[in-house]
Amino acid sequence: MLDFDMLGLSPTLQAAVKAAGYDTPTPIQNQAIPLALEGHDIMGLAQTGTGKTAAFGLPLVEHLMKMEGRPQPKCVKALVLAPTRELVNQIAEALNLYVKGSKLRVGTVVGGQSINTQIRFLSRGIDILVATPGRLIDLMDRGAVRLDTARFLVLDEADQMLDLGFIHALRKIAPKLGRPRQTMLFSATMPKQMEEIASTYLRNPRRVQVSPPGKAADKITQSIHFLDKGEKVSKLKELLLRHPESLSLVFARTTHGAERLMKQLVADGFDAASIHGNKSQGQRDRAIKGFREGSIKILVATDVAARGIDIPDVRVVYNFDLPDVPDNYVHRIGRTARAGRDGEAVAFCSAEEVGQLKDIEKVMKVSIPVASGDRPEPVKADKPKRGGGGGRGRRPQGGGGGQGMSQGKPRQQRRNKQRRRSAA
Structure with a gap:
């Protein structure tokens, strides 16, 4: 196993890592950091709690420290998308540890906070923006942020973003980003739709995986x-x-x-x-x-x-x-x-x-x-009643009552909308 000083990080970043209390890199960090430092797109598969934030955060900060110039007003150099407010805040907290000793600035935008305050701090430009997709789109629609200068994109907990229905937001955000860019996608699972996202937004990604999806931590x-x-x-x-x-x-x-x-x-x-x-x-x-x-x-x-x-x-x-x-x-x-x-x-x-x-x-x-206790027999759900009766029975088969035929999809759309609002 490598040490942090063997991964190719600069002395400034090594000092920040040591100050943060990191001793030995985790397996996902060992695999991902050298590849990301070389500029490869990364598809990282690892369960929660394995150190994914440092796996993308350290090479991201390393690249940005080598870039000259401060960001222009409303501009962003790197974008990190995460599905929930809590995760955004924790990623930003970790990144702020990594940028110590440098001039890089980290900012967050999430729902549930003053959008006017966020507009004001974005007006000065930001090096690394960590955001939930919903609030970011609100700011884009208001002309408060430019993404065409962003040369780095990180999708953290990408599978949960899919679960929360953020795929449409990603399709709106990604085309606004600058090119060429480096994209890093990290996920705990790899559903079929994730493969489609990877093929759309990543270029010849290097795949790193440290534990099979669905496997809990050994301890x-x-x-x-x-x-x-x-x-x-x-x-x-x-x-x-x-x-x-x-x-x-x-x-x-x-x-x-x-x-x-x-x-x-x-x-x-x-x-x-x-x-x-x-x-x-x-x-x-x-x-x-x-x-x-x-x-x-x-x-x-x-x-x-x-x-x-x-x-x-x-x-x-x-x-x-x-x-x-x-x-x-x-x-x-x-x-x-x-x-x-x-x-x-x-x-x-x-x-x-x-x-x-x-x-x-x-x-x-x-x-x-x-x-x-003893494993009980499964409780079988009651069979839905046929015909009328309050709209909770079986869906109509055939013509008439098109509202009943289509109610499942709108209901799911409403459910996803509520989950996105709660997360962002």
């Missing part, structure tokens, strides 16, 4: 409790009391469920907070700050935060509700066992969730060890 100890849905809260409280001083991250499926669970925990004396799409950016920032500093011991979150939290001290991740998308389970539990630490992932499974568990174990190619 995560997993377990599952089979129990009735109504028993989950009491079981969670019982387990939380075993490690009262540890940081625990609890995942719920819905915003309302996360908020309700947080309030139940607080009522019983736990130091808990929540982050989800119905929280303002300020509320989310304060909750994460308190969690990172340890004044909040339990953070209840929805999947909007599954890839936006990088807090090495998280000891246990609880899947209070199993996710509907199997890959999200891997992303969730990847919030623990970070930076070489050990971690624990505990899941609750009711009879209604056995199908989700089966999909998760199929993706991960493992059988999660059972901590308590």
Whole structure:
């Protein structure tokens, strides 16, 4: 394994790396950094918590330090796109460590903050802009930012951007970027559509992969409790009391469920907070700050935060509700066992969730060890009623009622729009 001083980084950047507390590069950094320094486009596949930010951030800063001149008003030299506000903030935090000792400036634009403030700071130009796609397009539409000077593009957690429906935003943003440019795409999974994105926006990319998609970190100890849905809260409280001083991250499926669970925990004396799409950016920032500093011991979150939290001290991740998308389970539990630490992932499974568990174990190619209870038989969904009756039955077959035939797609579009709004 190489050391950071053997990867081809300049003395200034090596000093910044040392000051940031980095000792030995991770496997994804070992593979990606030398190739990126040579100017290759990169397609990086690695699970969460493997050091992807430094894998693209360090060579990006290295290239920019060698470029002469400050950015012109409204201009950007490098663009980093990420799917959530939390992830944008954490990428910017890491990049600010890397640019110490240089004249490079890092800025962020996300939803939930004053767009006028963002317009003002962009008017001076910025070296590295980290953004959520939605807010960036708002600024582009207002003529507040120019991307034709950008010679570097990074797509971080690109598969989640697909899940949130940001592909249309990417198609609008990418043609505005300057050429020639270097593009780096990092993702935890590689769905078919990702291959299409890579072929469209990357030039002869070098592929680096350090773990198969769907594989959890080796240092995560997993377990599952089979129990009735109504028993989950009491079981969670019982387990939380075993490690009262540890940081625990609890995942719920819905915003309302996360908020309700947080309030139940607080009522019983736990130091808990929540982050989800119905929280303002300020509320989310304060909750994460308190969690990172340890004044909040339990953070209840929805999947909007599954890839936006990088807090090495998280000891246990609880899947209070199993996710509907199997890959999200891997992303969730990847919030623990970070930076070489050990971690624990505990899941609750009711009879209604056995199908989700089966999909998760199929993706991960493992059988999660059972901590308590017996695996129940799956609960079969009620068959939809035929004919009229409130629009919740089977879709009409054939003519008449075209609204019923097409309602699925608009509903999904509305759902994606809400998820994008919550993330950005």
